[in-house]
Amino acid sequence: MKRFLPSMLIAASMFTQCVAAADLRSPQGDVINAILTSPPNVPPATGRHKPAKVIVKLEVIEKEMPIADGTTYTFWTFGGTVPGSFIRVRQGDTVEFHLMNNPNNKMPHNIDLHGVTGPGGGAASSFTAPGHQSQFTFKALNQGIYVYHCATAPVGMHIGNGMYGLLLVEPPEGLKPVDHEYYVMQGDFYTVGKYREKGHQQFDMQKAIDEKPTYVVFNGSDGALTGDHALAAKTNQTVRLFVGNGGPNLVSSFHVIGEIFDTVRQEGGTVEQHNVQTTLIPSGGAAMVEFHTQVPGSYVLVDHSIFRAFNKGALAILKVAGPEDKSIYSGKEVDSTYLGDSAVSMQPVATAAKAAEAGNLTIPDQVAAGKTLFNGTCSACHQGSGEGLAGVFPPLAKSDYLAKLSPGDLIAIPLNGHTGKLTVNGKDYDSVMPPMSQLNDDEIANILTFVLNSWGNAGGKITKEQVAKVRASTPRPAGAAH
Amino acid sequence: MRDVMLAIVFLPSIAHAGNDYVQVPAGTYRSALKYEEVKDDTRVAAFELMKTPVTNAEFLEFVRAHPEWQRDRIATVYAEKTNYLSHWSAPLELGMAAKPQQPVTQVSWFAASAYCEAQHARLPLWNEWEYVAAADATRRDARDDPAWRESILGWYAKPSTTPVADVGQSPANAYGVQDLHGLIWEWTEDFASMLVTGDDRSQSDANRLKFCGAGSLVTQDRENFAVLMRVAMLSSLEAANSTSNLGFRCARSLTDGGSP
Numbered sequence: 001m002k003r004f005l006p007s008m009l010i011a012a013s014m015f016t017q018c019v020a021a022a023d024l025r026s027p028q029g030d031v032i033n034a035i036l037t038s039p040p041n042v043p044p045a046t047g048r049h050k051p052a053k054v055i056v057k058l059e060v061i062e063k064e065m066p067i068a069d070g071t072t073y074t075f076w077t078f079g080g081t082v083p084g085s086f087i088r089v090r091q092g093d094t095v096e097f098h099l100m101n102n103p104n105n106k107m108p109h110n111i112d113l114h115g116v117t118g119p120g121g122g123a124a125s126s127f128t129a130p131g132h133q134s135q136f137t138f139k140a141l142n143q144g145i146y147v148y149h150c151a152t153a154p155v156g157m158h159i160g161n162g163m164y165g166l167l168l169v170e171p172p173e174g175l176k177p178v179d180h181e182y183y184v185m186q187g188d189f190y191t192v193g194k195y196r197e198k199g200h201q202q203f204d205m206q207k208a209i210d211e212k213p214t215y216v217v218f219n220g221s222d223g224a225l226t227g228d229h230a231l232a233a234k235t236n237q238t239v240r241l242f243v244g245n246g247g248p249n250l251v252s253s254f255h256v257i258g259e260i261f262d263t264v265r266q267e268g269g270t271v272e273q274h275n276v277q278t279t280l281i282p283s284g285g286a287a288m289v290e291f292h293t294q295v296p297g298s299y300v301l302v303d304h305s306i307f308r309a310f311n312k313g314a315l316a317i318l319k320v321a322g323p324e325d326k327s328i329y330s331g332k333e334v335d336s337t338y339l340g341d342s343a344v345s346m347q348p349v350a351t352a353a354k355a356a357e358a359g360n361l362t363i364p365d366q367v368a369a370g371k372t373l374f375n376g377t378c379s380a381c382h383q384g385s386g387e388g389l390a391g392v393f394p395p396l397a398k399s400d401y402l403a404k405l406s407p408g409d410l411i412a413i414p415l416n417g418h419t420g421k422l423t424v425n426g427k428d429y430d431s432v433m434p435p436m437s438q439l440n441d442d443e444i445a446n447i448l449t450f451v452l453n454s455w456g457n458a459g460g461k462i463t464k465e466q467v468a469k470v471r472a473s474t475p476r477p478a479g480a481a482h
Numbered sequence: 483m484r485d486v487m488l489a490i491v492f493l494p495s496i497a498h499a500g501n502d503y504v505q506v507p508a509g510t511y512r513s514a515l516k517y518e519e520v521k522d523d524t525r526v527a528a529f530e531l532m533k534t535p536v537t538n539a540e541f542l543e544f545v546r547a548h549p550e551w552q553r554d555r556i557a558t559v560y561a562e563k564t565n566y567l568s569h570w571s572a573p574l575e576l577g578m579a580a581k582p583q584q585p586v587t588q589v590s591w592f593a594a595s596a597y598c599e600a601q602h603a604r605l606p607l608w609n610e611w612e613y614v615a616a617a618d619a620t621r622r623d624a625r626d627d628p629a630w631r632e633s634i635l636g637w638y639a640k641p642s643t644t645p646v647a648d649v650g651q652s653p654a655n656a657y658g659v660q661d662l663h664g665l666i667w668e669w670t671e672d673f674a675s676m677l678v679t680g681d682d683r684s685q686s687d688a689n690r691l692k693f694c695g696a697g698s699l700v701t702q703d704r705e706n707f708a709v710l711m712r713v714a715m716l717s718s719l720e721a722a723n724s725t726s727n728l729g730f731r732c733a734r735s736l737t738d739g740g741s742p
Contacts, residue, residue, distance in 0.1 A: 061641075062640075062641035063641060064641075074639050074640055074641065102641075103725070103726055104641050104642055104643050104726065105641055105642075106637075106638060106640065106641055106642050106667075106727055107638070107711065107714070107715065108714050108715050108717070108718030108719075127717070127718050128718060129715070129718040129719050129723055129725055130725045130726065130727070131565060131724075131725045131726060132718075132723065132725075152714050152718075153710045153711070153713065153714045154707045154710045154711065154714075157707055161639075192632075202632070202635070202636055202639060203635065203639050204632075205631070205632070205635065205707055206628065
């Protein structure tokens with residue numbers, strides 16, 4: 001027990017550090033109109049040390065926008081973007097919320113803010129027909145980063161069309177200042193056409209029910225945060241990401257390739273987790289992650305359920321500019337061949353090659369090298385035993401067919417392949433052997449020498465010069481190797 | 483029978499296409515909504531339904547004859563003055579933004595009901611409307627066909643940034659009724675029974691539609707998103723409300739003397 005005490009104390013002190021007492025005073029000072037921002041931007045810190053009355057005005061707009069290059073989709077949006085406008089208030093603020101439903105919209109909409117304490121998170125009080133507006137007021141009792149979303153039936157379709165965003169309720173003392181704050185939100189989309197299929201794409205209800213998204217993206221479209229739209233920072237800066245997941249279906253394994261999160265407020269809560277590689281963000285959840293940039297380059301934000309990143313769009317870029325720090329990351333220092341296990345097994349081939357160069361290549365050298373090459377190239381069909389497969393791949397062992405061939409005809413088989421009927425040891429075969437055009441003269445000579453001296457065959461020797469001669473005398477299709 | 487005969491005699495004398503009524507035979511259908519009191523299929527009595535929605539031209543005729551429904555005279559409790567017929571150029575003038583054969587929109591439930599009453603008719607009940615709207619061109623109930631459901635969703639998924647088409651452009655369904663899908667939302671007489679505030683139990687049930695996940699609690703046909711959307715839309719409205727893509731058509735009962 002005793003030895004656990006210190007860590008318990010540390011945990012306790014961290015807890016008190018993170019959770020300042022909630023500020024429940026009445027609104028003070030002027031009424032404030034909240035600044036809303038489009039992703040990936042985050043409004044500035046409130047900078048307030050007392051609760052205020054804050055007015056938030058959010059308009060629902062149904063609009064066609066690109067979901068990928070050359071592909072459009074009808075998104076339903078809070079504020080004209082996916083994710084919707086970022087809302088930032090301070091814990092203790094009294095928020096007067098106005099939801100406007102654009103007159104050109106077809107659907108009724110509402111908003112459920114996960115940071116609201118009250119039935120439906122505001123949904124019932126904000127249910128609004130097109131061309132109308134609603135108002136309700138809530139007190140932001142709990143600090144944290146919260147998802148908001150539309151909760152009008154069919155809810156899955158409203159969310160699936162992009163109706164979500166983030167609400168930040170700052171702690172009473174504010175968040176620690178950092179160099180950059182960015183707003184990133186993952187969502188899954190279900191279209192009738194395939195990923196990146198051109199033209200206008202419709203919502204696919206069945207795919208949504210089956211939870212088989214066509215797109216999984218950050219900030220509403222394939223490539224929303226890449227190229228010219230990449231997030232940016234300099235070296236030696238602290239970056240804070242507010243990362244939400246609108247769903248409607250998937251849970252995100254959020255990871256930044258090449259960075260370690262120094263701090264994660266998992267699920268948007270107040271307990272800080274440190275030194276995290278990948279953090280799980282539930283559908284309808286959010287996290288705050290912070291890291292310090294040290295090494296310049298492109299850092300890739302992904303959902304580490306990795307097919308989503310490379311095949312469905314869940315990929316964004318953070319470009320970090322600045323001087324290299326070789327003490328932390330060197331860049332590539334060595335680039336050379338590595339053969340792994342095959343370095344050992346290929347030894348006979350190397351020995352034979354060396355002997356051939358020295359002019360003292362023996363049949364045993366060739367057989368040893370040929371055996372290694374045979375096992376790598378020929379044994380898949382002719383089998384390691386040389387028995388072949390009855391009726392499909394002719395045997396090389398005790399082969400009456402091989403015994404009849406001239407050296408030139410024998411060499412021509414691996415060199416040019418063989419197509420058509422032949423009879424071996426009394427059995428008929430009618431298969432296709434492709435030319436082994438990846439093998440050089442040396443290798444073919446060694447393989448054939450190995451075959452002639454194995455499995456009861458008559459013995460003999462094929463030289464690379466013989467192979468070279470046959471190769472030179474055979475017309476070869478243009479572009480064939482060697 | 484007498485009513486039917488009368489209808490046949492009367493129809494040719496009515497000038498505008500939208501005032502044509504189609505006779506809908508009695509029948510049962512599986513309601514997409516789950517009511518506590520309903521165990522089996524919902525029975526719909528024979529009735530008549532307008533072939534197409536009421537047009538701007540027809541509604542103009544109505545407000546001429548009944549000036550209390552003009553936008554400059556209507557009582558505030560019956561319509562939102564800022565929206566009601568706001569796309570017309572003047573109280574008795576359609577103007578450029580409202581073509582005669584377009585369905586009338588920006589009409590409140592009160593105004594729609596008054597129009598039908600003046601025709602000795604009424605708004606269709608939700609179940610009557612859904613019963614007829616379940617049909618495609620050849621089948622009286624096409625709701626199990628995923629391709630048909632998908633084609634209906636296509637309209638719901640697009641914002642109405644382009645002008646509404648004229649009535650009667652779409653093919654008639656198996657009952658001979660047109661434009662139930664793909665043109666506008668339509669008022670139903672009992673729209674208010676599936677919504678909002680009040681003290682009755684079915685209302686509190688429907689109230690759940692406003693919350694996350696609630697849609698699935700009251701529907702039996704969870705894949706029929708279009709029905710859910712119609713419920714949500716009607717639930718979001720009050721009787722004095724109007725929107726730029728909400729109109730109506732009238733219905734007549736065949737048994738209670740509702741026909742002309």
